[in-house]
Amino acid sequence: MAFSPLVDQLLDALRVLPGVGPKTAQRMAMHLLERDRDGGRQLARVLMQAAEDVGYCQRCRTLTEQPLCELCESPRREDRLLCIVESPGDMLAIEEAGGFRGRYFVLHGHLSPLDGIGPDDLGLDALDAVMEQAGVDEVILATNPTVEGEATAHYLAQQLKPRGVTLSRLAYGVPMGGELEYVDGGTLSRAFMGRQPFND
Amino acid sequence: MAFSPLVDQLLDALRVLPGVGPKTAQRMAMHLLERDRDGGRQLARVLMQAAEDVGYCQRCRTLTEQPLCELCESPRREDRLLCIVESPGDMLAIEEAGGFRGRYFVLHGHLSPLDGIGPDDLGLDALDAVMEQAGVDEVILATNPTVEGEATAHYLAQQLKPRGVTLSRLAYGVPMGGELEYVDGGTLSRAFMGRQPFND
Numbered sequence: 001m002a003f004s005p006l007v008d009q010l011l012d013a014l015r016v017l018p019g020v021g022p023k024t025a026q027r028m029a030m031h032l033l034e035r036d037r038d039g040g041r042q043l044a045r046v047l048m049q050a051a052e053d054v055g056y057c058q059r060c061r062t063l064t065e066q067p068l069c070e071l072c073e074s075p076r077r078e079d080r081l082l083c084i085v086e087s088p089g090d091m092l093a094i095e096e097a098g099g100f101r102g103r104y105f106v107l108h109g110h111l112s113p114l115d116g117i118g119p120d121d122l123g124l125d126a127l128d129a130v131m132e133q134a135g136v137d138e139v140i141l142a143t144n145p146t147v148e149g150e151a152t153a154h155y156l157a158q159q160l161k162p163r164g165v166t167l168s169r170l171a172y173g174v175p176m177g178g179e180l181e182y183v184d185g186g187t188l189s190r191a192f193m194g195r196q197p198f199n200d
Numbered sequence: 201m202a203f204s205p206l207v208d209q210l211l212d213a214l215r216v217l218p219g220v221g222p223k224t225a226q227r228m229a230m231h232l233l234e235r236d237r238d239g240g241r242q243l244a245r246v247l248m249q250a251a252e253d254v255g256y257c258q259r260c261r262t263l264t265e266q267p268l269c270e271l272c273e274s275p276r277r278e279d280r281l282l283c284i285v286e287s288p289g290d291m292l293a294i295e296e297a298g299g300f301r302g303r304y305f306v307l308h309g310h311l312s313p314l315d316g317i318g319p320d321d322l323g324l325d326a327l328d329a330v331m332e333q334a335g336v337d338e339v340i341l342a343t344n345p346t347v348e349g350e351a352t353a354h355y356l357a358q359q360l361k362p363r364g365v366t367l368s369r370l371a372y373g374v375p376m377g378g379e380l381e382y383v384d385g386g387t388l389s390r391a392f393m394g395r396q397p398f399n400d
């Protein structure tokens with residue numbers, strides 16, 4: 001015996017969510033059916049609408065249901081500064097940290113030959129168009145500090161060098177508020193190599 | 201700056217799921233939009249259909265999209281034995297444990313005067329109907345071993361006593377495979393009170 005066919009289908013469908021196994025799916029389904037059907041209907045409606053209507057910004061490729069995202073629409077950002085990130089979440093994190101006044105370009109991933117993800121999958125045609133049209137003279141390669149993110153940054157640097165733009169990468173180092181004994185060795189040695197003059 | 205309005209709506213809508221905070225909602229939304237839109241559409245469709253069509257079995261009140269659930273439809277269960285549980289999940293757990301051959305009745309909760317949940321909210325009219333029609337002569341009060349579950353079992357016992365049926369409650373005791381030092385005191389003292397003759 002199991003739940004009814006439709007409830008079982010719901011348990012299966014919930015498993016598409018990351019980190020949701022059979023027990024969590026059951027807890028979620030029971031919560032929605034027993035205590036919050038209106039919340040479940042609203043989730044179904046918004047999820048369907050987002051799956052249909054959310055696309056990529058024509059300029060920076062972040063997720064948006066408009067042709068251009070809010071940030072690309074803004075006249076108050078510097079066109080000459082471009083920050084390239086792997087994901088919309090990375091873009092949001094940098095915005096929330098504050099301080100960057102330029103524009104973005106979202107790759108939606110990184111180069112990964114084993115998964116068949118090559119330069120064409122990262123929207124590099126669109127990147128070329130932005131470079132041409134916006135008068136970019138400085139590019140920050142803010143891909144993740146991982147092997148794949150590094151490889152992607154190196155590839156992008158090769159592609160962009162002929163344009164004569166300034167290229168940079170986020171500084172590696174120890175995270176603020178962390179204790180040194182818990183920082184991994186690779187990060188520590190990068191932090192040593194990148195040490196800065198101390199002025200007090 | 202935030203995500204686009206529709207993506208933000210999706211983040212909010214995902215928060216109806218139990219245990220899903222802002223970070224998890226973002227991870228789920230990004231996964232669905234970046235990597236599994238078909239899974240997202242399927243979840244939206246099934247969730248809407250379940251929210252609309254799943255109701256209560258007319259006899260046992262478990263969740264089902266049919267008038268009667270599969271178990272109530274089965275002619276191979278004993279009508280004279282009735283197990284009363286708080287939730288469809290409890291019913292499934294008992295079925296999966298195996299051994300019980302009777303029928304069920306699902307309360308969808310327990311008495312909770314502070315939350316305004318009284319006897320009427322637990323379907324006790326439907327329970328009366330089952331008791332009348334099915335010739336029940338033994339009832340297992342399998343509400344949860346919690347204060348509210350106990351109170352509900354006591355209330356049900358009072359209601360059912362005039363019918364002259366045999367009433368029982370699941371045995372309290374130490375869980376199989378557990379170590380005594382980690383079993384709470386209340387459970388341990390119940391296990392002592394309920395100790396059984398040992399035959400080897």
Ligand SMILES: [Zn+2]
Binds near residue numbers: 059068072
């Ligand atoms: Zn944009």
Ligand SMILES: [Zn+2]
Binds near residue numbers: 273
């Ligand atoms: Zn039923």
